[in-house]
Amino acid sequence: MKSKTTVRNWVVFALAVTVIGFGAIATAGDESPAQAGEKVGIEGTFVRVAENQEGWVVVGYGTANESVGKDWMMLNAGITLQKGVKGQKLTRDDVVLVTPSHQEIRLATQEEIEKARGDLDAMSRADAMIHESIDYFPPGVTRPCRIGFFTDPSQMQRGMSYDQVDLNNEAACVGRLYFQVPDGIQLGLYNLDVKLEDSVVRVPIEIMSKEKAKEFEKQWKEERKKAKHDKH
Secondary structure, eight states: OOOOBOOOOHHHHHHHHHHHTSOOOOOTTOOSSSOTTOEEEEEETTEEEEEOSSEEEEEEOHHHHTOTTOSEEEEEEEEEEOTTOOOEEEEGGGEEEEOTTOOEEEOOOHHHHHHTHHHHHHHHHHHHHHOOOOOOBOTTOOEEEEOOSSOOTTOSSOOOOOSEEEEOTTEEEEEEEEEEOTTOOOSEEEEEEEEOSSOEEEEEEEEOOHHHHHHHHHHHHHHHHHHHHHHO
């Protein structure tokens, strides 16, 4: 995997989300969208990056945003550790989706996605057509790593699924995450919480209407262009 260094223009993100109404970056005492001491950025309309002193998580959720009303949410996720942080194991229980009503949803099991294979096959094909890159990691993170909590429901030879991932600060661990959402996916702010040994990295993802997504994208591009101009 060829790692990109994400543009850490947190000010651009804060401006963009505030104007659109997503909510400003949290400070000490706030619960959402980010935790105290954490930074959050955007790399696309539906790509979010969050980091703290321990870890780094990037999430692509374009397919999830197209799945309003459906029972399954699929996220493309990339996870790594910060430089100097020792290796650790990430288990299924360490990854949680928090709904707009603050309900915590655990990752689905491999058995559950096998039962929903018909729906998830179509979702996987739609996701492949979006071509949503989540290849945004810190410098020095170049080794590929699979988040193997699930096999690919669209592949005949799906390989094995595993209950844990070995994280380290040189490996870009990437994979799909599946959550079964009671009452279906709704518009609003969700959080993906990734629990590491000493902290939680919280990635805010807003499920938006098509109109709001277009407005968000326009504002983000304008702010990004302005930031590049100011930099030079």
